[in-house]
Amino acid sequence: MKYALLSAEELFVSMAEISSLVKSKISFFTGVAIFNDYNASIAKHSSTIKYSGELVSISDNPEDIIEKIKGECFSVKPNIIMNSQKDKFNEIYNKILDSIKLSRKCKILDLIFTDGVIIAGIREDERDxxxxxxxxxxxxxxxxxxxxxxxxxxxxxxxxxxxxxxxxxxxxxxxxxxxxxxxxxxxxxxxxxxxxxxxxxxxxxxxxxxxxxxxxxxxxxxxxxxxxxxxxxxxxxxxxxxxxxxxxxxxxxxxxxxxxxxxxxxxxxxxxxxxxxxxxxxxxxxxxxxxxxxxxxxxxxxxxxxxx
CATH class of the missing domain: 3.40.50.150 (Vaccinia Virus protein VP39)
Structure with missing residues (x-):
């Protein structure tokens, strides 16, 4: 499965753009699309899709995410879509950080907090x-x-x-x-x-x-x-x-x-x-x-x- 971060400035237009680029069914969270598509250049060729990658987990329980990435090395990029839930995100975020190795030289792990869940994924592609x-x-x-x-x-x-x-x-x-x-x-x-x-x-x-x-x-x-x-x-x-x-x-x-x-x-x-x-x-x-x-x-x- 893949994930993509959409533009918050033009959210509905961004949803329409990814729907035109992705040939499979898409599920939407606020600001994020989840889909299954072979095209590795979804974000690169887009106007409003900021980045995309391989989905690791979607959960409100940090243990579900930790189970899949524990001990691995990442450069972590957090993103809070719903700022009103920042305190809840920080608690989950810190637990995940404690379970992995951190280095800017390692692949990017996106942790996106939206609609009460963490969407974790390995970034593969960014808007050009x-x-x-x-x-x-x-x-x-x-x-x-x-x-x-x-x-x-x-x-x-x-x-x-x-x-x-x-x-x-x-x-x-x-x-x-x-x-x-x-x-x-x-x-x-x-x-x-x-x-x-x-x-x-x-x-x-x-x-x-x-x-x-x-x-x-x-x-x-x-x-x-x-x-x-x-x-x-x-x-x-x-x-x-x-x-x-x-x-x-x-x-x-x-x-x-x-x-x-x-x-x-x-x-x-x-x-x-x-x-x-x-x-x-x-x-x-x-x-x-x-x-x-x-x-x-x-x-x-x-x-x-x-x-x-």
Whole structure:
């Protein structure tokens, strides 16, 4: 069995991300997921999963944990999810420490206290924040550019097998994450200047994606596995009112034509807009809508849509 520590800042979004990455049944404690999956890079490739590893024990009795790790050497990392129960955790924690050898050179033992139990596990994998921070410093950016964490989140929510298409490519934030994870990446935009910036950003990091000039409402692709994108919205968008409505409506119909059966469309939008009726009218089905607060003038809604 495996365990994973989720992001406390965006807990429900983090639960959705790990559900898209893990193919087996998941059990949730507050802030922690328990599952059985062969994929050893769950946390590394994620946006919101802090670390994961091999589960040792789940118990409110320290003796159950001590029985499995007694005498071994660990570098112990405690984590209290429910701070109100700190005193109870310290008592259990000290008993466990007395039963093992401690060294920073040894493997990491996570002791996570949540919902009245200790979740003990051997850490195997951590979120690759280095790549996320590296992508945040891409040469070309602009107002409203999606950050690397959200871009990677959108890619993972689409559960692609091999391929990711971004038809509103902008400066390539989503393609950077798709390429880093290892997917075949395709991008298009109606603005040639954006295409040039995307190509430059991809080349800067040594990534290779197919990029072409094309409208998102007239895509030259069919049987696409997944569409992941950040269409125009908010203050940075030149399209307003009926013009913006028409753009989204046409894009949904084109996505329905381009996706293969079971393929997913994942996109971000201003949370003040509700696109569910237009999505349904296009023949697609909304699986989930997640909300992420950015600042006082904008919160993002992330739509996860499937072609039935």
């Amino acid at each position: 924040t280095k790549s996320l921070n590296m992508h945040a410093k891409k040469p070309f950016s602009q107002s409203g550019t999606m950050d690397s964490y959200t871009s990677r989140l959108l890619v993972n929510l689409a559960s692609p097998k091999k391929q990711v298409l971004d038809p509103f490519v902008g400066v390539g934030s989503i393609l950077l994450e798709a390429a880093w994870i290892g997917y075949t990446c395709i991008g298009s935009d109606i603005d040639k200047k954006m295409i040039d910036k995307t190509r430059y950003n991809l080349n800067y990091f040594g990534y290779n994606c197919e990029i072409l000039e094309s409208s998102a409402t007239n895509l030259p692709y069919r049987e696409v596995e997944s569409i992941v994108t950040d269409p125009p919205y908010g203050r940075s968008s030149s399209a307003k009112g009926e013009k913006l409505d028409k753009l989204y409506e046409d894009f949904f119909f084109e996505s329905a034509n381009s996706l293969k059966k079971g393929g997913k469309l994942v996109f971000a939008s201003d949370s003040t807009r509700d696109w569910r009726d237009k999505i349904k009218s296009s023949g697609l089905k909304v699986q989930a809508v997640h909300f992420i607060y950015l600042h006082k003038s904008l919160s993002r809604a992330i739509y996860v849509v499937i072609k039935p």
